[in-house]
Amino acid sequence: MACTKAEEAPGGGAAARNPVVICRCEDITLDEVRDLIASGYTTMDEIKRITRCGMGPCQGRTCRQLVLAEIAKATGKDMANISPPRFRPPAKPVRLGGAVAAAAPDVERGEGDGRE
Amino acid sequence: MAVNRRADAVVIGGGVVGASIAYHLARRGFGRIALVERSYLASGSTGRCGAGVRQQWGTRLNCLLARESVRMFERMEDELGYDRSIEFKQGGYLLLAYTDREMNQFVKNVELEQSLGIPASLLTPAEARAIVPMLNAGDVLCATYCPTDGHANPFHVTYAYVGAARRLGVEVMTFTEVKGIVVENGRVARVVCDRGVIDTGVVVNAAGPYSGLVARMAGVEIPFWAERHQILVTEPVEPVLRPMVMSFSRRIYCQQTPHGSFIMGMADPNEQPGFSTESSWKFLVEMAREITRVLPPVGDLKVVRQWAGLYDMTPDAHPILGATPVEGFYLACGFSGHGFMLAPVTGRLISEIICDEKPSIDITGLDLGRFERGELVVEPSVV
Numbered sequence: 001m002a003c004t005k006a007e008e009a010p011g012g013g014a015a016a017r018n019p020v021v022i023c024r025c026e027d028i029t030l031d032e033v034r035d036l037i038a039s040g041y042t043t044m045d046e047i048k049r050i051t052r053c054g055m056g057p058c059q060g061r062t063c064r065q066l067v068l069a070e071i072a073k074a075t076g077k078d079m080a081n082i083s084p085p086r087f088r089p090p091a092k093p094v095r096l097g098g099a100v101a102a103a104a105p106d107v108e109r110g111e112g113d114g115r116e
Numbered sequence: 117m118a119v120n121r122r123a124d125a126v127v128i129g130g131g132v133v134g135a136s137i138a139y140h141l142a143r144r145g146f147g148r149i150a151l152v153e154r155s156y157l158a159s160g161s162t163g164r165c166g167a168g169v170r171q172q173w174g175t176r177l178n179c180l181l182a183r184e185s186v187r188m189f190e191r192m193e194d195e196l197g198y199d200r201s202i203e204f205k206q207g208g209y210l211l212l213a214y215t216d217r218e219m220n221q222f223v224k225n226v227e228l229e230q231s232l233g234i235p236a237s238l239l240t241p242a243e244a245r246a247i248v249p250m251l252n253a254g255d256v257l258c259a260t261y262c263p264t265d266g267h268a269n270p271f272h273v274t275y276a277y278v279g280a281a282r283r284l285g286v287e288v289m290t291f292t293e294v295k296g297i298v299v300e301n302g303r304v305a306r307v308v309c310d311r312g313v314i315d316t317g318v319v320v321n322a323a324g325p326y327s328g329l330v331a332r333m334a335g336v337e338i339p340f341w342a343e344r345h346q347i348l349v350t351e352p353v354e355p356v357l358r359p360m361v362m363s364f365s366r367r368i369y370c371q372q373t374p375h376g377s378f379i380m381g382m383a384d385p386n387e388q389p390g391f392s393t394e395s396s397w398k399f400l401v402e403m404a405r406e407i408t409r410v411l412p413p414v415g416d417l418k419v420v421r422q423w424a425g426l427y428d429m430t431p432d433a434h435p436i437l438g439a440t441p442v443e444g445f446y447l448a449c450g451f452s453g454h455g456f457m458l459a460p461v462t463g464r465l466i467s468e469i470i471c472d473e474k475p476s477i478d479i480t481g482l483d484l485g486r487f488e489r490g491e492l493v494v495e496p497s498v499v
């Protein structure tokens with residue numbers, strides 16, 4: 001359980017023990033991920049949804065390989081057999097105002113609040 | 117993990133509804149309970165939803181169910197002994213009326229809600245702007261607001277229920293798919309999974325949008341369809357939007373999560389029944405167009421992800437809860453886009469029904485038989 005582990009590092013919490021950040025968008029440490037795997041969350045999808053690891057603007061381009069490797073290590077499974085989460089659109093962040101303008105420049109221009 | 121040979125109850129579906137039912141059954145000491153999920157927990161509609169919780173409804177039943185669920189969300193972390201946060205934020209729901217018809221409905225709704233002790237009120241556009249300063253109130257006719265509405269994190273709520281259920285002895289079988297339900301002499305006898313067979317006298321169908329298919333396995337037909345709904349999330353920013361903002365005529369909702377990101381969705385009236393969960397560029401554009409009219413500053417935010425999930429729809433937009441003609445086979449499905457908020461109370465009610473107790477809220481009107489009797493309870497206020 002995550003709580004038992006935390007007790008081993010009084011007053012510290014995950015970050016104090018091993019501040020290796022593996023998801024830079026959401027500031028998730030390696031230890032947080034290891035704690036979750038130890039408490040039974042052994043799919044990338046669950047870890048993503050609990051920690052937001054991989055849900056930031058880069059959509060996990062860095063962290064998903066690292067998390068998959070940790071799961072593989074802990075479960076003894078081959079990395080190829082652990083299903084990675086899906087990349088979801090948009091491939092790169094887009095501004096909402098920009099999406100409006102890009103879609104229908106004729107209709108949208110001159111209306112509303114004058115953005116773009 | 118070995119598949120049970122025998123269980124006192126099998127709950128099909130590891131979404132928030134199945135999780136709540138398994139927990140409540142275990143709490144009532146129903147015996148050996150198996151929760152069967154074909155993928156990972158909350159992999160279905162639950163993990164894809166807007167997770168809004170509102171008590172502002174147009175029917176007495178929806179109001180009562182939602183009111184009770186809000187009370188349950190308020191106490192949930194303590195009750196379930198969850199060591200993370202379910203991120204229940206009660207920033208209210210602000211519902212906007214743009215047409216006369218909507219305004220008349222809102223007047224009726226607020227009267228009903230207040231009569232049931234739900235603290236909703238009718239607001240002028242200026243009063244609405246005082247709550248959401250970024251609101252473009254120009255064409256808003258009136259609004260209603262209930263400060264105790266809000267939203268929670270659907271993953272954490274599901275994991276909280278499942279964690280508590282596990283501690284009470286529930287066997288949670290993920291990556292296990294139900295393939296058939298054997299009925300003998302009008303009674304449920306076993307559940308056939310891809311990884312083994314479970315003998316049981318009680319089966320609860322909480323398979324979300326797939327409930328129609330699961331019901332058919334037991335020979336029960338339900339009036340029911342799945343419908344794609346799309347949604348997106350932006351980068352996180354500092355807290356600027358307290359309530360969920362929603363409009364039925366524009367078919368949109370938008371909230372800012374405690375994490376700082378904005379989550380928003382929009383219904384497409386031309387969406388056909390089906391199981392597709394593809395995202396579309398059309399949705400992104402239409403969503404962007406509507407939301408920048410209603411909340412103009414949101415146009416500056418960047419979308420980091422869009423996705424889609426399925427609503428489990430019934431003809432009257434109310435869930436189907438309770439027994440069926442097959443003895444031991446129960447339904448908890450058809451939530452029509454608001455099953456997250458009804459999950460806490462649903463778990464309790466279904467467990468009461470299965471344990472032969474008098475349900476704490478009278479939901480006889482939500483049984484499967486209502487469609488045959490022609491006694492639909494139509495909800496006017498849905499997105």
Ligand SMILES: Cc1cc2nc3c(=O)[nH]c(=O)nc-3n(C[C@H](O)[C@H](O)[C@H](O)COP(=O)(O)OP(=O)(O)OC[C@H]3O[C@@H](n4cnc5c(N)ncnc54)[C@H](O)[C@@H]3O)c2cc1C
Nearest residue numbers: 129131133154160161162165166168294324425455456457
């Ligand atoms: C975009 C969107 C926004 C929404 N917004 C809100 C909102 O703001 N508020 C709200 O209250 N509700 C909202 N909803 C609705 C809400 O998501 C659902 O009503 C709710 O999650 C239903 O929960 P469930 O547990 O019944 O279904 P699900 O979460 O779908 O769970 C059913 C589970 O059953 C499993 N399953 C199916 N068939 C089988 C089988 N044969 N064997 C084993 N397992 C099986 C599935 O894998 C699935 O995990 C929204 C939905 C969508 C799509």
